Amino acid sequence: MNTTPQIDAIAAFDQVKQAVAALRHEYRQAGEAVAKLEADMATLPQMRAPFDDMKRGIVELIDTAGQRYTDDHIKPALMRFATNGMGSISRSNEESGKPLTLAALDGAVSGSRFPEARAQLVHPDKSQFDDLVFYALCADAVKAALVRVLDNITPEEFGYNTVHPDKIGPTRAEMFRQLDQWQQQLDAHKARRADIRSQLAQLGVNVA
Structure with a gap:
C-alpha cells in the first residue's frame, strides 16, 4: 500500500x-504597532513646547495674526479711505467708490x-483706540506695515476701475x-489788466 500521497498531504x-x-502573528504585531503609533501621534501634540520654539512661535504669531488683522481690518479701512467711504456721514453716491480727488487727499x-x-x-x-496717538508713537512701524499692505492692493480695490484714465x-x-x-501766470495777467485799466482811465475810458 502506497502511503506517500497521504504523507505529502499531511506535510x-x-x-x-x-x-x-x-501571518496571524505578523498581523497582530502590525495591529499593536498601529495602536502605538496612533497613541504617540495623539500624545505628541499635547506635549509642552520647548522654550526656543515657544519664542519662535510667538514671533510667527505676530506675522500670522498681523496678516489676518491686516486682511480683515486694515486693508478694508485703506480701501474705504481711498474711495470716499470714511465716516458715518457717507459721501455723495456719485463719489462713493471712486478714488479721492487730489484736493480731498491733500485735505486729509x-x-x-x-x-x-x-x-x-x-x-x-x-x-x-486713538490711531493718531499710535501714529505718533509708532510711526515707522505703522508705515512699514501699511507699505506691505499697500504693495498688495490693486488699483481696482481702490476704485480706479470706476473712473476713466483721463480723470486721474x-x-x-x-x-x-x-x-x-x-x-x-494769473498774478501776471491780473497785474497787466490793472496796468491797462489805469492807462485807459488816463484816456478817459472806464472798464469793469
Missing part, C-alpha cells in the same frame, strides 16, 4: 498551518478734511507745482 497541511500562524494729509484727517486705519472698528490727475507734488505756476 502540506502542516505548512499551511504554519503559514497561517505566522494737511488735516483740513474730516473725517479722513482722523482716519482710523489701524483700529478702524475699535473706537476706544498727477501726483500731489506735481499738482502743487502746476498750481504755483498757474498762480504766477
Whole structure:
C-alpha cells in the first residue's frame, strides 16, 4: 500500500498551518504597532513646547495674526479711505467708490478734511483706540506695515476701475507745482489788466 500521497498531504497541511500562524502573528504585531503609533501621534501634540520654539512661535504669531488683522481690518479701512467711504456721514453716491480727488487727499494729509484727517486705519472698528496717538508713537512701524499692505492692493480695490484714465490727475507734488505756476501766470495777467485799466482811465475810458 502506497502511503506517500497521504504523507505529502499531511506535510502540506502542516505548512499551511504554519503559514497561517505566522501571518496571524505578523498581523497582530502590525495591529499593536498601529495602536502605538496612533497613541504617540495623539500624545505628541499635547506635549509642552520647548522654550526656543515657544519664542519662535510667538514671533510667527505676530506675522500670522498681523496678516489676518491686516486682511480683515486694515486693508478694508485703506480701501474705504481711498474711495470716499470714511465716516458715518457717507459721501455723495456719485463719489462713493471712486478714488479721492487730489484736493480731498491733500485735505486729509494737511488735516483740513474730516473725517479722513482722523482716519482710523489701524483700529478702524475699535473706537476706544486713538490711531493718531499710535501714529505718533509708532510711526515707522505703522508705515512699514501699511507699505506691505499697500504693495498688495490693486488699483481696482481702490476704485480706479470706476473712473476713466483721463480723470486721474498727477501726483500731489506735481499738482502743487502746476498750481504755483498757474498762480504766477494769473498774478501776471491780473497785474497787466490793472496796468491797462489805469492807462485807459488816463484816456478817459472806464472798464469793469
